Amino acid sequence: MLQLGPVDGLIETFGPFAIPALLFVAGFVGYLVLVALGRTGRDET
Structure with a gap:
């Protein structure tokens, strides 16, 4: 199994859906x- 540290x-x-959800939230915040x-x-101009 892949060891991802805190992501594991x-x-x-939350299941594997957590990764795309986190990417979406990070992109939205950005x-x-x-x-x-x-x-x-x-x-300012």
Whole structure:
């Protein structure tokens, strides 16, 4: 079995769907950060 450290415990708890869900959440948070940075840059000019 693949040893992934802390991710291994997460998969055992929530199942293999946890990995794509985490990737989606990370991407969504990154998108919100980029939108927030874009808005602050637009307001300063």
